[in-house]
Amino acid sequence: MPNLEQETIDSISLDKIAGLKASDTSEGSTEVEPDNADSWLNKGKSLGNSGSHEAALEAFNRSIELDPNNAGSWLNKGRALDNLGRYEEALEAINRSIELEPNDAVLWSKKGVILGNLGRDEDALEAFNRSIELESDNAALWFNKGKSLDNLDRHEDALEAFDRSIELEPNDAALWFYKGAILGNLGRYEEALESFNISIELDPNDAALWFDKGNALDDLGRHEEALEAFDQSIELDPNNADIWLNKGKVLDDLGRHEEALEAFERSGNMLKNSKVYFDLT
Numbered sequence: 289m290p291n292l293e294q295e296t297i298d299s300i301s302l303d304k305i306a307g308l309k310a311s312d313t314s315e316g317s318t319e320v321e322p323d324n325a326d327s328w329l330n331k332g333k334s335l336g337n338s339g340s341h342e343a344a345l346e347a348f349n350r351s352i353e354l355d356p357n358n359a360g361s362w363l364n365k366g367r368a369l370d371n372l373g374r375y376e377e378a379l380e381a382i383n384r385s386i387e388l389e390p391n392d393a394v395l396w397s398k399k400g401v402i403l404g405n406l407g408r409d410e411d412a413l414e415a416f417n418r419s420i421e422l423e424s425d426n427a428a429l430w431f432n433k434g435k436s437l438d439n440l441d442r443h444e445d446a447l448e449a450f451d452r453s454i455e456l457e458p459n460d461a462a463l464w465f466y467k468g469a470i471l472g473n474l475g476r477y478e479e480a481l482e483s484f485n486i487s488i489e490l491d492p493n494d495a496a497l498w499f500d501k502g503n504a505l506d507d508l509g510r511h512e513e514a515l516e517a518f519d520q521s522i523e524l525d526p527n528n529a530d531i532w533l534n535k536g537k538v539l540d541d542l543g544r545h546e547e548a549l550e551a552f553e554r555s556g557n558m559l560k561n562s563k564v565y566f567d568l569t
Contacts, residue, residue, distance in 0.1 A: 320347075325355035332364055341371040359388040363395060366402065375405045393423035400432055409439040427457035431466070443474050461491035468500060477507045495525030499534070506538055514538050529558035 321327040332347030348365040355361065362385035369378035382399045389395055400415035413436040419429045434449030450467040457463055468483030484501040491497060502517030518535040525531060536551030 323354065325351045325358060325361065328354065329358070329361050329364065332368070336364070336368055336371070341368045344368045345372070357388055359385040359392065359395065362388065363398060366398060370398075370402055370405065375402055378402045379406070391422055393419040393426060393429060396422065397429055397432060400436065404432075404436060404439065409436050412436045413440065425456060427453040427460065427463065430456065431463060434466070434470070438470060438473075443470055446470055447474070459490055461487040461494065461497065464490065465497055465500065468504070472500070472504055472507065477504050480504045481508065493524060495521045495528065495531065498524065499528075499531050502534060502538070506534070506541075511538050511541050515542070527558060529555040532558065 320331050328347045328351035332344040332351060335341075335344035335347060345365065345368040348361055348368055351358065351361040352365065362381050366378045366381035366385065369375070369381060379399070379402050382395060382402060386392070386395045386399065396415050396419035400412040400419065403409075403412035403415055413433065416429060416433040416436055420426070420433060423429060430449050430453035434446040434453065437443075437446035437449055447467065447470050450463060450470060454460070454463050454467060464483045464487035468480040468487065471477075471480035471483060481501065481504040484497060484504055487497045488494075488501060498517050498521035502514045502521060505511075505514035505517055515535065515538045518531055518538060521531045522528070522535065532551050532555035536548045536555060539545075539548035539551055
């Protein structure tokens with residue numbers, strides 16, 4: 289996988305994995321009753337769902353002015369601030385929501401996510417443990433615990449948490465993917481491959497899953513099969529420089545140097561045309 293972080297699999301919604309319950313938002317009018325806190329809250333949710341996080345934040349602030357003891361408004365303010373990268377302020381908002389509703393697992397989960405964004409993985413783990421105490425049958429919470437443990441290099445413990453998550457949600461492709469990634473990090477490539485195969489059975493149209501299957505096969509020295517997996521990944525995501533790069537490496541290992549060079553050139557050209565490239569140069 290190009291970058292194994294929260295946003296790794298863009299095509300798989302991570303709302304559930306983040307341990308956040310879906311917001312009850314109206315699909316209809318976003319007209320606001322100016323003195324109604326719930327009306328501002330729903331407007332903020334609608335704005336946030338459309339990616340307008342600054343405007344959403346203003347709406348949540350207005351909702352809080354009208355009803356400062358609504359934990360949901362503070363939670364959604366925290367989400368908006370988190371989406372804006374304002375993590376310290378987001379943490380303050382989530383802490384306020386927890387003061388109001390200390391036994392809500394979702395709030396503790398969101399606190400853990402924000403602490404993770406701040407690089408405070410030990411504190412994040414404590415928050416996820418608290419969320420699991422409150423709601424032990426939520427796969428997303430076990431997933432988040434696993435990610436924190438992985439960030440702390442406690443890979444075996446992370447694997448146990450992911451296994452518990454999969455017990456609760458065995459048909460979630462993302463969970464199998466992350467289990468495979470952990471197994472790969474532990475050098476258990478055959479088991480990693482099994483996990484990636486299951487994730488692909490569940491979601492065959494996700495390029496990221498094929499990409500990591502290719503990596504596992506390559507680690508096992510099964511280069512021809514790895515090439516097939518990378519080709520499938522490219523079919524699904526033809527403009528991903530990382531996939532072309534790894535395809536080039538496999539072609540080179542197979543002695544197909546001209547084709548490898550073409551793949552490397554494709555990867556390099558994509559990087560040069562990307563915003564990331566220009567930000568780094």
